[in-house]
Amino acid sequence: MLRLGAESGYDVKRAVDISTRFFWTISEAQIYPMLHTLEDSGLIEGRDASQGRRKRRAYVLTPEGERTLVQWLSSPAPDSFEVRDVAMLKIFFADAGSDDDAVELLARFRARSEETLERLYAQQGPSSELAESGAGKYPELALRIGIAVHRAMADVAGEIAEEIGQPEAPSAPG
Amino acid sequence: MLRLGAESGYDVKRAVDISTRFFWTISEAQIYPMLHTLEDSGLIEGRDASQGRRKRRAYVLTPEGERTLVQWLSSPAPDSFEVRDVAMLKIFFADAGSDDDAVELLARFRARSEETLERLYAQQGPSSELAESGAGKYPELALRIGIAVHRAMADVAGEIAEEIGQPEAPSAPG
DNA sequence: CCTAACATGTAAACTGTTACATGATTCC
């Protein structure tokens, strides 16, 4: 994030909240200790950037930090992928309840993705905070992947809810 | 999982590994203490099911456990959704490296989803472990959502990789 | 005979969150 224009820990937190948070979150309590650790290991360098009495520390990547970042990008180690989704869990175990309950579950699942999509769409285009930060092209491509994923989730949830609502091959109505 | 046919802690772990693990994982070290906790609170009931000298404890849901499960399914509390994906993070920060590195990143991202898809497809159909366990219809629908998500990820990653490989509007070839 | 699968458990370590604590500055 420092490489993409963030200077302070506060900046980093804000950047994460509007960009990576759909596939990686952090809390403030992690950031400040981590900045100290990174500075101690020489990957970033901080300088005092206090404005008047408000204290502030501005960091930049050191050449070694930049190298380490590039190495990490091309490291062949398997990239861990973890999902923890209570909504999916509820759908999985929905046989315990009624079909109506399950349709409700799927509706909520879908609504969640639709809401996420709205926020993701808002980040697209040249006037968004993401584009204006001049971060490069890859953050926007990551955004596109996020949109594709939530679009797929919303669509398939809608499909399934409809199928449950009207069971297949009704045996002679009336 | 006890409701879907698992009896022992070992059964639960196996069931998780072949079904929910794409949206919820657990380790063995969580299961056995949790089974004790659930038994203490009266939601499940265990009996000794040792076979010869091999000790084994078989659990079933109590009526109260069943009620609690159904309540959980219909509880209106927001369902937390967390993703932690190192591959997405690398794509997001790929401006730090070369386009070739990014294409490689996307290829691996895609391959990961394709591999996951193979395992998910293997669980579909009437001869799969999932279907044979007679768990009901919702586990299969959850599976369908997983397939849709990974299908979308693999497809969009392929698209993007192709776009980077051949930049748009080439200015007079040769 | 040996390996894989069945089966249960604990201790230590690690990661991350929530809540708390403090204070400055800007904008309405």
Added chain:
DNA sequence: GGAATCATGTAACAGTTTACATGTTAGG
């Protein structure tokens, strides 16, 4: 004057994983 935002930090807690520890049984 008050709320929102900028800004940094710590302590306690919760949740989870890794590594260890142990023993049985079935099948090649």
